[in-house]
Amino acid sequence: xxxxxxxxxxxxxxxxxxxxxxxxxxxxxxxxxxxxxxxxxxxxxxxxxxxxxxxxxxxxxxxxxxxxxxxxxxxxxxxxxxxxxxxxxxxxxxxxxxxxxxxxxxxxxxxxxxxxxxxxxxxxxxxxxxxxxxxxxxxxxxxxxxxxxxxxxxxxxxxxxxxxxxxxxxxxxxxxxxxxxxxxxxxxxxxxxxxxxxxxxxxxxxxxxxxxxxxxxxxxxxxxxxxxxxxxxxxxxxxxxxxxxxxxxxxxxxxxxxxxxxxxxxxxxxxxxxxxxxxxxxxxxxxxxxxxxxxxxxxxxxxxxxxxxxxxxxxxxxxxxxxxxxxxxxxxxxxxxxxxxxxxxxxxxxxxxxxxxxxxxxxxxxxxxxxxxxxxxxxxxxxxxxxxxxxxxxxxxxxxxxxxx
Numbered sequence: 001x002x003x004x005x006x007x008x009x010x011x012x013x014x015x016x017x018x019x020x021x022x023x024x025x026x027x028x029x030x031x032x033x034x035x036x037x038x039x040x041x042x043x044x045x046x047x048x049x050x051x052x053x054x055x056x057x058x059x060x061x062x063x064x065x066x067x068x069x070x071x072x073x074x075x076x077x078x079x080x081x082x083x084x085x086x087x088x089x090x091x092x093x094x095x096x097x098x099x100x101x102x103x104x105x106x107x108x109x110x111x112x113x114x115x116x117x118x119x120x121x122x123x124x125x126x127x128x129x130x131x132x133x134x135x136x137x138x139x140x141x142x143x144x145x146x147x148x149x150x151x152x153x154x155x156x157x158x159x160x161x162x163x164x165x166x167x168x169x170x171x172x173x174x175x176x177x178x179x180x181x182x183x184x185x186x187x188x189x190x191x192x193x194x195x196x197x198x199x200x201x202x203x204x205x206x207x208x209x210x211x212x213x214x215x216x217x218x219x220x221x222x223x224x225x226x227x228x229x230x231x232x233x234x235x236x237x238x239x240x241x242x243x244x245x246x247x248x249x250x251x252x253x254x255x256x257x258x259x260x261x262x263x264x265x266x267x268x269x270x271x272x273x274x275x276x277x278x279x280x281x282x283x284x285x286x287x288x289x290x291x292x293x294x295x296x297x298x299x300x301x302x303x304x305x306x307x308x309x310x311x312x313x314x315x316x317x318x319x320x321x322x323x324x325x326x327x328x329x330x331x332x333x334x335x336x337x338x339x340x341x342x343x344x345x346x347x348x349x350x351x352x353x354x355x356x357x358x359x360x361x362x363x364x365x366x367x368x369x370x371x372x373x374x375x376x377x378x379x380x381x382x383x384x385x386x387x388x389x390x391x392x393x394x395x396x397x398x399x400x401x402x403x404x405x
Contacts (some may be wrong), residue, residue: 004314015055016144017152018303023140025310026351028316030132033328034125034336036318038348039132043070045352046139053354054142062175066138070131075128081119084110091333092117112285118332125330148297177208235284243281249274316347394399 023046032040047063082097093114100111131349181204253271256263320343321328330338 011360013055013145013297013362014143014306014358015152015297015299015303016146016149017297018299018306019144020140020149021307022310022351022354023136023143025307025312025314026139027136028131028314029344029347029351030129030136032314032317032321033344034129035129035328035330035340036125037338037340038328038344039128041340041345041348042132042351045137045348046136049355050139050142050233052356053358057145060366061179063138063142065175066073066135066141069138070135073131073134074124074127077123077130079121081123081329082115083112091119092335118335121335122332133391152297174205174209177205177212180208181205239281239284241281242277243285246274246278246281247278250278302357302359305357309350309353309357313347313351316350317344320344320347324379 026042026046030039033039047067050060050063054063087107094117095115097112097115099113102109102111178201184204185200190231249270251274253267253269253274256267256270317328320341323343324341327341327344330336
């Protein structure tokens with residue numbers, strides 16, 4: 001048992017699906033609340049796990065970009081609340097801006113006006129929730145390789161999977177390309193800044209992105225990815241109908257479960273039925289696609305632990321919404337300080353466990369690092385004759401080094 005636990009802690013690559021399930025669970029927890037304390041703790045959990053379990057791959061360096069994107073979302077949301085004012089001072093007025101008159105066809109829309117603290121805080125809370133969800137997805141993109149995720153996609157979804165993987169790998173590739181171009185400019189003595197530097201960086205970055213896309217497409221085509229086997233038209237029509245009907249059933253079932261006004265029987269019936277029908281369609285569609293996978297990623301106990309932590313965090317926050325939703329949505333009218341309940345705090349404790357329970361990533365030596373190289377074995381010289389004088393010059397690499405010196 002101890003040997004198994006020790007083997008599980010060896011550096012290796014965790015299945016990308018486990019990281020995505022963990023991140024989606026964390027994003028689900030963020031979508032169920034506007035409490036700034038809880039959202040800030042979710043951001044801290046995502047950042048801590050990424051800092052402890054990401055590798056040195058190019059996609060792992062794009063997490064900081066998602067943080068800046070989340071900050072941009074918050075700022076824009078607050079600015080929109082200030083720009084489209086409510087037209088009346090219905091709270092604590094921070095600033096009284098002159099309201100711009102609009103034509104009659106734009107009735108109900110106000111530009112500027114009194115800046116009320118309650119509306120600014122509401123925009124900040126909504127923007128922070130959206131930013132936290134974006135950062136959670138960025139954490140999954142930093143922890144999981146998008147190309148390895150492509151191998152785990154079912155054969156029936158190879159077209160959709162290829163499009164999603166290429167879309168997810170755009171941001172990390174752009175970050176890597178920008179860093180490479182900036183490093184090359186510094187080596188060549190480029191001292192331009194501002195718009196001039198942007199012009200000299202944009203074209204090489206776009207060219208590098210196109211080259212990478214063409215290389216990925218050529219690699220997928222050379223490996224026969226997505227080649228269809230000839231099947232009768234009736235079978236292809238049947239598989240398409242089963243897949244479409246199954247996905248529609250899954251969508252209706254999920255909406256019925258999430259919507260409080262929908263009947264429970266509708267969700268409990270449509271969701272399992274849609275999953276079964278869509279699964280049959282996926283199996284039949286996958287038979288006409290020839291695809292080989294080299295060294296497939298397997299689910300081990302660590303993957304189940306990582307995925308379970310994400311699902312558990314989302315489930316605990318959802319349970320809090322059923323028990324005490326007041327702590328998840330702080331009051332704005334009247335204003336009240338946000339509070340942190342014990343159950344959401346327990347959810348965050350569960351979500352941060354992969355920082356220690358997941359295996360550490362397998363690091364690859366970067367270019368330019370000092371990697372210790374073992375010394376070569378000495379080359380044995382010719383056997384000494386009996387009675388011959390000893391050769392003062394030793395043989396092998398050490399002897400050559402001494403003779404050179």
